[in-house]
Amino acid sequence: MASIDLDKVLDKAWADKSVAEVLAAPVDALKGVSERQGELLKEAFGIKTVADLADLKFARWAQALAALDAAK
Structure with missing residues (x-):
């Protein structure tokens, strides 16, 4: 299962949103x-x-x- 620290990749306004909401968000949510x-x-x-x-x-x-x- 994949995981990610959302605080590191999302703008603060999007940190409490679901993954589905973030995927539908404009790219400036990153x-x-x-x-x-x-x-x-x-x-x-x-x-x-x-x-x-x-x-x-x-x-x-x-x-x-x-x-x-990287695999070489």
Whole structure:
């Protein structure tokens, strides 16, 4: 089972929300992501929510490449 310290990854306003609510939230719910950066992600990749960001194929590809490199 996966786990994560939500206080480390979420803006304070989202820390008490359910995972489903966070996934439906705008990407600026993530700590360190500004509203402007969220707007840019929407313009560039059509990302509106945290779930959209998680499903971004380019991020998944980059993670897979990093995992391959770490496995050597």
